[in-house]
Structure formats: C-alpha cells, structure tokens
Amino acid sequence: MDSWATTRWSLCSRSPNIKSAFIFTGSKEIPEGQPNCLAGLTFLFTGELESLSREEAQTLCKLYGGSWFRCSAKKLEVIAKHKITTLTEDKILELIGTHSASEVDPKVLKKQQDEIKKIKQAAKAMEPTKGSTARPDANAIRSRIMCIAFREKLKGPAIAIDQLVAGSQSDSRQIINMLLVWKLQSGEGPSKPMEFDDARKILTRNCAGLAKAAKKMELLSQAADLILDSDLVD
Numbered sequence: 001m002d003s004w005a006t007t008r009w010s011l012c013s014r015s016p017n018i019k020s021a022f023i024f025t026g027s028k029e030i031p032e033g034q035p036n037c038l039a040g041l042t043f044l045f046t047g048e049l050e051s052l053s054r055e056e057a058q059t060l061c062k063l064y065g066g067s068w069f070r071c072s073a074k075k076l077e078v079i080a081k082h083k084i085t086t087l088t089e090d091k092i093l094e095l096i097g098t099h100s101a102s103e104v105d106p107k108v109l110k111k112q113q114d115e116i117k118k119i120k121q122a123a124k125a126m127e128p129t130k131g132s133t134a135r136p137d138a139n140a141i142r143s144r145i146m147c148i149a150f151r152e153k154l155k156g157p158a159i160a161i162d163q164l165v166a167g168s169q170s171d172s173r174q175i176i177n178m179l180l181v182w183k184l185q186s187g188e189g190p191s192k193p194m195e196f197d198d199a200r201k202i203l204t205r206n207c208a209g210l211a212k213a214a215k216k217m218e219l220l221s222q223a224a225d226l227i228l229d230s231d232l233v234d
Contacts, residue, residue, distance in 0.1 A: 028052075028089070030060065031097030038066030038096065049089045057092070064096055 028051040043061050045054050045068060052060070058068050087095070 028093065031093055033064050033096035034100060036065035037099045038064040041066045043068045043087075043092075044070075052089065057089075060096070 038061060043058075043066060045057055048054070049057055061068050
C-alpha cells in the first residue's frame with residue numbers, strides 16, 4: 001500500500017509562490033477513481049490549491065469515500081509537529097486514480113454500508129403510508145413557515161400564519177390563491193377586488209414600507225406554494 005494511503009491525516013497545501021486560487025482553475029484533469037478508493041482517509045485542506053477550489057477538493061474527497069475536517073491553528077501546529085504526510089494537489093489526484101478500494105480496511109467499508117442502510121431505513125419511514133393524506137400536519141406547516149420567516153429575517157403576523165396553516169378552510173384557500181395570483185402579477189401591483197385588498201392589509205400589517213410589505217407577501221406566497229404542493233422542501 002502506498003505510504004500516503006496509510007495515513008490518518010493528510011495535509012494538502014499549495015505553493016506559497018502562487019498568489020491566486022483562480023489562475024489555474026480547471027487546468028488539471030480529474031481522474032476517474034474506483035468507488036470508495038479514499039475510504040478510511042481523512043484530509044485537512046490548508047492554503048490554496050492549484051486548479052481546484054477548497055470546496056471542490058472537499059466534495060471530490062467525499063465523492064470517493066474519504067472525509068475531511070477543519071481545525072484551529074493550534075491543532076494544525078500539533079499535526080505538523082508529528083510530521084504527518086503532506087500531499088500536493090497532484091498527489092491527491094494520483095491517489096484517486098491509482099488507489100484501489102480493495103486496499104481499504106473492511107471495517108471502514110462495513111461502517112459506511114451500515115450508515116447507508118440507516119439512511120435508507122429513515123427515508124422509507126418518511127414515506128406516506130397507504131390511505132394517509134400527503135398533506136403535512138399543522139405543526140409541520142407552521143414550523144416550515146417560521147423557518148422561512150427566520151431565514152428571511154421577517155416576522156409574519158400571527159393571524160396570517162394561522163390562516164395559512166388552516167388551509168382546509170375556504171376563506172384561507174381564497175387568500176392563498178390571491179397570494180399566488182399576486183405573485184404572478186407582482187410587477188403590476190395589486191389590482192384585485194376588495195376581498196384581496198382586505199387580505200393584503202391583514203398579511204402586511206406592521207410592515208415598514210412598500211418594499212418590506214412586498215417581501216413579506218413573497219414570503220407568504222412561498223409558504224402557500226409549499227402547502228398547496230404538500231412539499232416542505234425549499
């Protein structure tokens with residue numbers, strides 16, 4: 001087995017003489033390695049690589065079964081003190097192209113297979129059962145709306161959220177439909193009957209300025225899309 005394949009921590013750095021990470025982007029061919037050829041190896045990426053961004057290198061590492069970690073400067077000094085093997089970008093690409101999955105510790109592969117099995121079981125448990133409705137329950141809908149609101153740094157009126165959650169009521173469905181129509185015609189501005197204007201006043205209450213109101217309408221429209229599609233994923 002190659003010496004670098006037995007190391008637990010592998011450091012990958014770039015020559016300090018190269019100032020920019022984008023000078024040679026995409027200039028090197030990435031070899032097609034065997035599945036799990038990096039299983040059991042953990043990498044620490046420091047500095048800048050020659051043709052890959054750090055994020056691309058981390059993704060490539062995970063793609064072939066390896067893992068990577070971050071550490072503080074103090075821990076980095078400890079790793080360097082123990083003279084852990086340092087790999088250049090060329091060496092990592094060579095490792096992907098030449099290292100065989102058969103050289104990986106069977107215990108590591110078994111652990112990966114167990115994790116995949118757990119993920120599949122969890123995914124199966126999330127599938128709707130026969131006879132059950134695809135519509136999420138009220139708590140899941142309310143939680144999803146609040147997550148969107150938190151991410152967008154908006155505080156939606158409680159009455160608006162309750163109306164969106166209670167989507168089985170005809171008046172709530174009417175408000176949701178109006179929101180969706182408003183979203184499509186947002187460039188023209190609201191021009192619907194009084195019922196829509198009333199709903200708009202409720203949903204945009206306590207909004208500071210038209211821009212803030214428009215963004216909140218967009219937020220609630222996204223929430224309405226999620227509810228109508230029974231989809232809680234962005």
